Amino acid sequence: MTAPDYGHSFALWRGAAAEDWQGYTHHPFVEGLRDGSLPRRCFLNYLIQDYVFLVHFARAWSMAVVKSETLEEMKTCATTVDALVNHEMALHIRTCGEAGISEAALFNATEAPANLAYTRYVLDAGMQGDFLDLMAALLPCVMGYAEIGQRLAQTRSADTPYAEWIDTYADLGYQKMCQTVGAMVDQSVARRIGDLEHAPRRDTLQKRFATATRLEIGFWQMGLDLP
Numbered sequence: 001m002t003a004p005d006y007g008h009s010f011a012l013w014r015g016a017a018a019e020d021w022q023g024y025t026h027h028p029f030v031e032g033l034r035d036g037s038l039p040r041r042c043f044l045n046y047l048i049q050d051y052v053f054l055v056h057f058a059r060a061w062s063m064a065v066v067k068s069e070t071l072e073e074m075k076t077c078a079t080t081v082d083a084l085v086n087h088e089m090a091l092h093i094r095t096c097g098e099a100g101i102s103e104a105a106l107f108n109a110t111e112a113p114a115n116l117a118y119t120r121y122v123l124d125a126g127m128q129g130d131f132l133d134l135m136a137a138l139l140p141c142v143m144g145y146a147e148i149g150q151r152l153a154q155t156r157s158a159d160t161p162y163a164e165w166i167d168t169y170a171d172l173g174y175q176k177m178c179q180t181v182g183a184m185v186d187q188s189v190a191r192r193i194g195d196l197e198h199a200p201r202r203d204t205l206q207k208r209f210a211t212a213t214r215l216e217i218g219f220w221q222m223g224l225d226l227p
């Protein structure tokens with residue numbers, strides 16, 4: 001399988017967080033989506049939480065619009081907000097709707113602690129830091145699902161009931177968005193701090209990426225550990 005190109009900064013951050021990245025992208029929840037063994041109630045509970053997650057993630061990407069320094073950054077971040085609220089969430093609304101869960105119920109769902117911790121961590125990264133702090137905390141979410149979607153589309157069981165979920169993230173449109181975001185982050189890094197590998201902020205940014213990656217693991221785990 002050829003590794004998709006999501007940019008140099010992402011590749012550095014991902015490489016330095018390799019063990020956590022593996023734990024995130026190959027979590028038992030993900031394997032359950034791939035082979036179809038994930039219980040339906042776990043999937044629905046995850047989707048409910050993920051709807052709320054996406055609401056707050058859209059807020060974080062909106063903050064990135066505010067913290068942009070160029071029109072190009074602004075456009076890419078605004079497009080990502082649109083992709084989250086108008087496209088990705090459609091999957092959640094449709095699938096939960098088929099299970100009798102209304103959109104109002106999704107919007108008003110009580111956030112699980114792992115969900116709350118993750119989204120507020122990212123929002124805080126943006127409030128305390130700058131555009132790059134925000135990007136380092138946001139990339140595991142965006143690129144991780146792109147990697148998972150691509151791998152699962154190629155290796156899933158023919159009869160997994162989670163094909164629609166997998167296709168949402170394997171989709172060319174989603175993959176292209178990740179490449180655009182990855183290229184933007186490379187330019188944003190170069191513009192603000194030059195060579196990432198030798199920048200004084202290298203470790204801080206790396207830490208933000210690694211923390212968000214571990215919070216993704218916690219999110220999957222929440223999906224398995226039903227209340």
Ligand SMILES: Cc1ncc(CN)c(N)n1
Pocket residue numbers: 050053054088140141142145216219
């Ligand atoms: C928790 C989580 N992480 C990432 C994604 C992909 N946008 C998502 N929907 N949910």
